[in-house]
Amino acid sequence: MSNHSWPLEEVILLSIFSLFVIVTNTLVCGLVFKVKSMRNYTNGFVVSLAISDILTGTAFLLQYNLKLERWSQAALNALYAIVLFVGASNLCAVTYDRYLAILHPFAYARIIKRAFKILVPGIWLISIGIACIPFAWFEDNTIGLPSQIYNCSVLVICIALPFVLIVYANFKILLLVRRSVRRERQLSVSSSPSDKTNSKQNGVRKVSSEAKVARVFAIASFMFALSYFPMLYYTAAMTFHHRDATPKLMTQLSPFCIVFGSLVNPILYSFMKPDFRRAVKKILSAKQVYLDLRRSHRSSVPSNGDTYNIPFLAKKKTQPVVGNDQFPEGNNFYESTV
Secondary structure, three states: OHHHHHHHHHHHHHHHHHHHHHHHHHHHHHHHHHHHHHOOHHHHHHHHHHHHHHHHOOOHHHHHHOOOHHHHHHHHHHHHHHHHHHHHHHHHHHHHHHHHHOOOOHHHHHHHHHHHHHHHHHHHHHHHHHHHHHHHHHHOOOOOOOHHHHHHHHHHHHHHHHHHHHHHHHHHHHHHHHHHHHHHHHHHHHHHHHHHHHHHHHHHHHHHHHHHHHHOOOOOOOOHHHHHHHHHHHHHHHEEEHHOOOOHHHHHHHHHHHHHHHHHHHHHHHHHHHHHHHHHHHHHHHHHHHHHHHHHHEEEEEEEOOOOOOOOOOOOEOOOOOOOOOOOOOOOOOOEEE
């Protein structure tokens, strides 16, 4: 496909949104690497997801602004498949991270340290390998059975299965949070607070805090599934030779949905993820202090013909401090300004 296949307005809008996707997700990566306190395993999955979103924005910029040949378009389709698989897998991995942190907090650090080193490289390598499989029959114009088997396997194993696991994990988290909230209410009405009660309350608050982070990724998972639904629906219809079953409006909205899904994640992190929110506020407040200092400095600089408004301060002579074997000569004393 080439860029003349789409209206100019659509090309301009998608290009603008794609640039926003690249910039915002790059800022997410930069924030995690810049702020030391944010370099944890959870945000490691966030960075991996942000990189896949950056590739999504880059793919749309290339597709809608360059004239692509047959092989170039095939490579771009493989890139779309990679970011789709990586996105779904990363959301599944970060949900597993929250599942461990909430349901198995004492074993979390030990398990996630080993799992992270395997999951992130494994997600990318396996996704690239699966996305490159269609090149095996690329030269065959009669796609037929191999493509159908591939598409069905991908839809079930790489898309449906991760989201079934995500729904199950979030359901378990929801049940635990409800029990914790119920326990917190019972402890709050207790009339005899003790150290044991306080420790239980702290544990409940810890679960509630972790649950807020899990809620962010649950919303991100839902938005991801919603954004890719038109494309997956179209792929399924094509696989089973029911292309007419896809509404034209769904096909037109599909690229906008994908770009919006990649753009919504940084917004979610900035407004709903506590560590991101604190880091953004800290950076913005520091920038405001810097701007205020510059503004006050400029206001203190006199314009042409003006003089500094410095009050006259009388000087008084003070006796010099004389060290060993040192004597003042004449009246050459040091003077200090009060």
